[in-house]
Amino acid sequence: xxxxxxxxxxxxxxxxxxxxxxxIAKKYGKTAFxxxxxxxxxxxxxxxxxxxxxxxxxxxxxxxEVVPNPTVELIDKGAEMVRNGNYDMxxxxxxxxxxxxxxxxxxxxxxxxxxxxxxxxxxxxVVRPKVKGLPLISVPTTAGTGSEATPYAVINNPAIHQKCTxxxxxxxxxxxxxxxxxMMTMPPALTALTGVDAFSHAFExxxxxxxHPFSEMVALESIKRxxxxxxxxxxxxxxxxxxxxxxxxxxFGGMAIAHAGTTxxxxxxxxxxxxxxxxxxxxxxxxxxxxxxWTLPVAAEKFAVVAxxxxxxxxxxxxxxxxxxxxxxxxxxxxxxGADVTFGGYGLKEDEIEGFADTVYTSFQLDLKGHPKxxxxxxxxxxxxxxx
Amino acid sequence: xxxxxxxxxxxxxxxxxxxxxxxIAKKYGKTAFxxxxxxxxxxxxxxxxxxxxxxxxxxxxxxxEVVPNPTVELIDKGAEMVRNGNYDMxxxxxxxxxxxxxxxxxxxxxxxxxxxxxxxxxxxxVVRPKVKGLPLISVPTTAGTGSEATPYAVINNPAIHQKCTxxxxxxxxxxxxxxxxxMMTMPPALTALTGVDAFSHAFExxxxxxxHPFSEMVALESIKRxxxxxxxxxxxxxxxxxxxxxxxxxxFGGMAIAHAGTTxxxxxxxxxxxxxxxxxxxxxxxxxxxxxxWTLPVAAEKFAVVAxxxxxxxxxxxxxxxxxxxxxxxxxxxxxxGADVTFGGYGLKEDEIEGFADTVYTSFQLDLKGHPKxxxxxxxxxxxxxxx
Numbered sequence: 001x002x003x004x005x006x007x008x009x010x011x012x013x014x015x016x017x018x019x020x021x022x023x024i025a026k027k028y029g030k031t032a033f034x035x036x037x038x039x040x041x042x043x044x045x046x047x048x049x050x051x052x053x054x055x056x057x058x059x060x061x062x063x064x065e066v067v068p069n070p071t072v073e074l075i076d077k078g079a080e081m082v083r084n085g086n087y088d089m090x091x092x093x094x095x096x097x098x099x100x101x102x103x104x105x106x107x108x109x110x111x112x113x114x115x116x117x118x119x120x121x122x123x124x125x126v127v128r129p130k131v132k133g134l135p136l137i138s139v140p141t142t143a144g145t146g147s148e149a150t151p152y153a154v155i156n157n158p159a160i161h162q163k164c165t166x167x168x169x170x171x172x173x174x175x176x177x178x179x180x181x182x183m184m185t186m187p188p189a190l191t192a193l194t195g196v197d198a199f200s201h202a203f204e205x206x207x208x209x210x211x212h213p214f215s216e217m218v219a220l221e222s223i224k225r226x227x228x229x230x231x232x233x234x235x236x237x238x239x240x241x242x243x244x245x246x247x248x249x250x251x252f253g254g255m256a257i258a259h260a261g262t263t264x265x266x267x268x269x270x271x272x273x274x275x276x277x278x279x280x281x282x283x284x285x286x287x288x289x290x291x292x293x294w295t296l297p298v299a300a301e302k303f304a305v306v307a308x309x310x311x312x313x314x315x316x317x318x319x320x321x322x323x324x325x326x327x328x329x330x331x332x333x334x335x336x337x338g339a340d341v342t343f344g345g346y347g348l349k350e351d352e353i354e355g356f357a358d359t360v361y362t363s364f365q366l367d368l369k370g371h372p373k374x375x376x377x378x379x380x381x382x383x384x385x386x387x388x
Numbered sequence: 389x390x391x392x393x394x395x396x397x398x399x400x401x402x403x404x405x406x407x408x409x410x411x412i413a414k415k416y417g418k419t420a421f422x423x424x425x426x427x428x429x430x431x432x433x434x435x436x437x438x439x440x441x442x443x444x445x446x447x448x449x450x451x452x453e454v455v456p457n458p459t460v461e462l463i464d465k466g467a468e469m470v471r472n473g474n475y476d477m478x479x480x481x482x483x484x485x486x487x488x489x490x491x492x493x494x495x496x497x498x499x500x501x502x503x504x505x506x507x508x509x510x511x512x513x514v515v516r517p518k519v520k521g522l523p524l525i526s527v528p529t530t531a532g533t534g535s536e537a538t539p540y541a542v543i544n545n546p547a548i549h550q551k552c553t554x555x556x557x558x559x560x561x562x563x564x565x566x567x568x569x570x571m572m573t574m575p576p577a578l579t580a581l582t583g584v585d586a587f588s589h590a591f592e593x594x595x596x597x598x599x600h601p602f603s604e605m606v607a608l609e610s611i612k613r614x615x616x617x618x619x620x621x622x623x624x625x626x627x628x629x630x631x632x633x634x635x636x637x638x639x640f641g642g643m644a645i646a647h648a649g650t651t652x653x654x655x656x657x658x659x660x661x662x663x664x665x666x667x668x669x670x671x672x673x674x675x676x677x678x679x680x681x682w683t684l685p686v687a688a689e690k691f692a693v694v695a696x697x698x699x700x701x702x703x704x705x706x707x708x709x710x711x712x713x714x715x716x717x718x719x720x721x722x723x724x725x726g727a728d729v730t731f732g733g734y735g736l737k738e739d740e741i742e743g744f745a746d747t748v749y750t751s752f753q754l755d756l757k758g759h760p761k762x763x764x765x766x767x768x769x770x771x772x773x774x775x776x
Contacts, residue, residue: 001402002401002403003402004398004399004401005395005399006398006399008396010392010394011393011602012392013390013391013392013393014390014391016390017390213609213636217605221601221605244389248601
């Protein structure tokens with residue numbers, strides 16, 4: 001056994017932590033390029049954060065050009081603004097898209113070229129960052145991507161219908177403020193899809209061939225908190241305990257993939273968003289039960305552990321029985337929270353399947369190699385069809 | 389709930405990891421001040437580490453002046469040598485004493501004065517480090533202190549019979565190489581006492597009033613690994629699995645106290661070492677069951693969790709029943725591994741008890757405040773007498 005723990009992010013967790021953004025930010029300088037989810041424009045959250053920054057002597061210049069599945073064009077535009085300005089740090093406030101946009105801009109502030117050149121693509125000439133980016137402070141307002149705790153920035157290239165990822169320890173935020181109060185206003189559908197994403201991080205890192213004692217520990221902690229709270233968070237968004245637990249599930253899920261990575265569901269989900277602009281969590285919900293079914297019995301022991309956390313009544317069953325129940329448990333849960341979606345429903349067309357499978361192959365080798373069962377191109381096509 | 393995760397240490401874990409010390413060290417420069425346990429002088433471990441460093445172009449200048457319960461004098465001497473030399477980093481190889489010596493020297497390399505001025509002492513004018521120290525790489529050869537994963541350096545001041553601690557995020561190593569193979573040669577008695585220390589870190593941080601989801605998670609993970617492997621590690625030191633699990637228990641225990649701190653057992657144990665030079669793990673073993681007994685029933689729920697991990701046969705008992713069994717479980721376990729020791733046995737004299745209690749009060753307020761039950765000076769005296 002050989003593994004590495006590397007987690008250079010200061011996490012400030014708790015209700016009201018957003019009020020401390022001024023103290024945290026001023027350690028890094030006086031001017032911030034603030035990547036803000038346009039949905040927050042003029043909101044109480046934005047006003048509060050801005051006030052706290054101002055009180056601490058930090059000037060924040062807002063940048064609202066964030067879209068779901070953030071694009072090369074907008075990121076490169078933001079990076080150019082930072083390069084031409086005089087900024088000490090980047091602050092990203094919003095969901096995963098805002099944080100990934102902020103991460104890529106912070107990296108490009110000190111590294112030349114376009115963000116796309118830095119994304120992982122098999123056979124392509126991937127540029128590695130030469131120097132650290134500007135310090136990035138992330139403030140998530142959803143409980144899903146775990147981006148506040150990862151060295152990843154996912155980027156969409158609409159011109160070629162691809163969605164790829166920058167993978168580098170230099171992408172970690174220096175600090176993340178995880179304040180469950182900021183997540184209270186998420187509507188049920190968003191809570192459900194982002195929640196599934198958080199779960200998938202913990203789950204995929206747990207079953208990953210690169211899993212190790214540290215990543216497994218945080219993954220299981222995340223799954224336990226997800227299991228006990230996702231339904232309540234969706235059905236009763238004002239339940240602060242459920243929001244807090246889902247926020248923890250999300251951050252721990254991020255820590256887990258930061259150490260062991262994702263697997264086949266992300267290899268399928270990310271390019272689907274590139275192709276159809278489907279929401280990331282939805283693409284995962286659409287394929288997770290099918291991927292588990294296909295993977296059985298290769299990962300039966302770990303599937304059994306997860307199945308029992310999600311349904312403690314399985315306790316006395318055998319490992320294989322527990323594991324074989326997991327696809328149905330997930331399907332039922334996703335139905336209960338309104339996340340019963342399909343690739344076809346997101347607009348994937350029959351004649352796009354082959355090209356989609358090729359993208360999975362060229363751009364998501366890291367995920368495929370992490371999966372406990374080897375996926376051939378035919379397997380990928382089979383799985384995509386199952387998810388239609 | 390409000391907490392912070394801050395763990396800026398890269399942990400390289402695994403059998404054979406020590407062979408990678410060259411690659412790891414060369415990121416920090418070309419010359420290292422190497423604080424080495426004198427016990428390792430001329431050993432295969434030392435030869436191997438030196439060769440790997442040389443191959444990577446890193447020159448290591450050895451410093452063997454490490455003693456158990458490292459002293460102000462030797463640390464200040466080492467710091468002076470580093471200040472007068474031209475070093476890029478400090479490397480510490482050995483048990484907790486070597487690592488704490490290395491930590492303090494690395495900090496003092498760039499901060500003026502004596503190490504003692506930086507230790508926590510109530511009412512004293514504690515100097516806070518102004519700048520980061522030299523990068524410190526730690527290579528533990530015991531599984532106990534968890535010093536490879538903490539922001540603490542414990543220092544003994546024999547002139548005044550006190551043992552106090554530097555507490556600062558600047559004390560964290562930049563990297564720690566945790567190689568269970570280096571721990572294979574620990575004799576049973578050392579394995580037992582260092583193992584108790586590792587357990588006490590997990591346990592004290594778990595019951596600490598400052599505990600939070602992250603610290604509790606790593607603490608329980610540590611306790612599980614300790615419970616399943618301490619006896620085997622003591623009785624069969626060549627069992628690599630037991631050594632690996634104890635190394636994990638130790639590092640996770642360090643991560644736990646790095647986030648939530650220690651409590652009354654450390655408040656009693658550390659000054660006892662200052663007074664009598666007793667081994668640190670022994671001072672903890674001597675008081676842990678008594679402290680648990682005295683703390684009941686204030687922390688019954690958490691004691692019950694720990695009791696059940698140590699003795700799964702308690703599963704069906706009530707919380708209070710489980711908790712009340714914990715002192716005896718610990719006593720029996722310590723007896724089984726040969727760690728049934730007492731304060732009296734370590735040379736504490738009746739007429740020293742009052743002065744001892746005063747030291748606990750002046751220098752270990754952080755630990756006392758972390759304990760789930762408030763300890764008055766009378767309580768401390770009572771506890772010391774119980775441990776005689």
